[in-house]
Amino acid sequence: MADEVILLDYWPSPFGIRARIALREKGVEFECREENLRDKSPLLLQMNPVHKKIPVLIHNGKPVCESMNVVQYIDEVWSDRNPILPSDPYQRAQARFWVDFVDTKLLKPADQLWQTKGEEQETAKKEYIEALKILESELGDKPYFGGDTFGFLDIAMTGYYSWFEASEKLANFSIEPECPILMASAKRCLQRESVVKSLHDSEKILELAYKLRKEYGV
Amino acid sequence: MASGEVKLIGAWASPFVMRPRVALNLKSVPYEFLQETFGSKSELLLKSNPVHKKIPVLLHADKPVCESNIIVEYIDETWSSSGPSLLPSLPYDRAMARFWAAYIDEKWFVALRNFLKAEGEEEKKAVIAEFEEGNALLEKAFIDCSKGKPFFNGDHIGYLDISLGSFLAWLRVTELAASYKLLDEAKTPSLCKWADHFCNDPAVKPVMPETAKLAEFAKKIFAKPQA
Numbered sequence: 001m002a003d004e005v006i007l008l009d010y011w012p013s014p015f016g017i018r019a020r021i022a023l024r025e026k027g028v029e030f031e032c033r034e035e036n037l038r039d040k041s042p043l044l045l046q047m048n049p050v051h052k053k054i055p056v057l058i059h060n061g062k063p064v065c066e067s068m069n070v071v072q073y074i075d076e077v078w079s080d081r082n083p084i085l086p087s088d089p090y091q092r093a094q095a096r097f098w099v100d101f102v103d104t105k106l107l108k109p110a111d112q113l114w115q116t117k118g119e120e121q122e123t124a125k126k127e128y129i130e131a132l133k134i135l136e137s138e139l140g141d142k143p144y145f146g147g148d149t150f151g152f153l154d155i156a157m158t159g160y161y162s163w164f165e166a167s168e169k170l171a172n173f174s175i176e177p178e179c180p181i182l183m184a185s186a187k188r189c190l191q192r193e194s195v196v197k198s199l200h201d202s203e204k205i206l207e208l209a210y211k212l213r214k215e216y217g218v
Numbered sequence: 219m220a221s222g223e224v225k226l227i228g229a230w231a232s233p234f235v236m237r238p239r240v241a242l243n244l245k246s247v248p249y250e251f252l253q254e255t256f257g258s259k260s261e262l263l264l265k266s267n268p269v270h271k272k273i274p275v276l277l278h279a280d281k282p283v284c285e286s287n288i289i290v291e292y293i294d295e296t297w298s299s300s301g302p303s304l305l306p307s308l309p310y311d312r313a314m315a316r317f318w319a320a321y322i323d324e325k326w327f328v329a330l331r332n333f334l335k336a337e338g339e340e341e342k343k344a345v346i347a348e349f350e351e352g353n354a355l356l357e358k359a360f361i362d363c364s365k366g367k368p369f370f371n372g373d374h375i376g377y378l379d380i381s382l383g384s385f386l387a388w389l390r391v392t393e394l395a396a397s398y399k400l401l402d403e404a405k406t407p408s409l410c411k412w413a414d415h416f417c418n419d420p421a422v423k424p425v426m427p428e429t430a431k432l433a434e435f436a437k438k439i440f441a442k443p444q445a
Binding site for chain 1: 281312317
């Protein structure tokens with residue numbers, strides 16, 4: 001029986017991109033359905049009634065929600081190729097720990113970079129760089145967080161990497177001088193085939209961010 | 219590799235610390251419990267969890283694992299041939315367990331904490347409504363996940379049972395302080411039955427804080443300074 005894989009998505013989302021990348025890393029055919037977050041489809045509301053958010057992976061009619069949960073699910077279902085999580089329990093715990101760090105410490109300042117201005121934005125910039133520096137020391141001299149292979153934490157981070165250029169322009173700062181090693185790894189990730197196919201133009205993301213800022217009166 | 223000494227840095231009153239303790243009990247893994255003193259953090263804790271400086275921290279052959287739910291998965295994967303599996307075997311069921319565990323920490327527990335902070339009738343009403351909405355979701359999740367068995371994980375306590383069950387002692391303390399039944403048999407009959415099963419499990423009983431002792435402790439730590 002052929003698998004039916006549908007992804008409810010939103011093109012600039014740093015969370016949606018994680019699911020797209022994971023599916024492409026595994027070579028899984030899927031249908032991407034674009035959501036209008038201001039007018040959510042009945043399918044989205046039915047498949048994620050608790051949070052009403054994307055991404056939602058619908059696999060043979062059954063929904064999986066929360067981006068890194070979706071990535072783990074993809075890794076476990078299509079376990080015969082390109083493993084995303086390492087096999088060693090200790091390394092798996094480390095990967096999960098750092099993904100939790102990313103989505104608790106990096107998320108809020110990343111949002112505030114484009115949602116705020118003035119002093120609030122400056123504070124967000126400091127917290128953002130601080131979190132990136134902690135991640136950079138975790139990366140060490142490895143090409144990827146996953147070591148020699150692109151893994152779970154790299155996929156999580158690529159969501160943020162896809163917003164790097166836009167964030168830098170919006171908040172008027174440069175990440176490379178602060179975190180050169182992380183930036184090198186980010187560039188490596190952004191050049192990966194699964195990422196290139198999943199990425200949208202940085203210019204389009206920046207355009208959207210400016211538009212939203214205007215709407216929010218920032 | 220399951221060999222190596224196991225230590226757990228924690229505190230008896232913490233629901234997050236209770237999680238790995240239940241998991242280790244279910245897997246029959248002996249461990250040394252290193253109690254932190256309330257109000258201060260040991261050198262070992264700061265060294266083992268420099269990022270968050272929080273308990274629990276599992277030390278397995280001196281290697282630290284942090285974040286309670288992550289520790290529970292680590293215990294399940296490391297001692298996979300000992301005791302019951304803590305996570306379901308099918309990827310979809312595992313995704314459900316992780317989804318609800320995240321919901322419990324990010325939404326349900328926050329609503330529980332807000333219960334005692336609420337001031338005035340309006341705020342209290344809003345907090346009650348939010349909490350009961352969460353309970354209704356968890357009641358349905360229990361029915362979906364348990365498939366007629368006593369626990370979210372089926373026949374045995376698992377990851378999701380541990381994630382919610384670890385808050386039961388604090389839920390009881392909150393019920394006493396607020397004089398309000400937070401887990402009502404009339405509204406969430408399945409969850410109430412489940413709570414009973416959970417609390418009576420031999421892996422849980424030794425590490426579940428006594429309500430009276432916890433209430434005393436709560437009074438102490440939440441005591442408002444005299445005006």
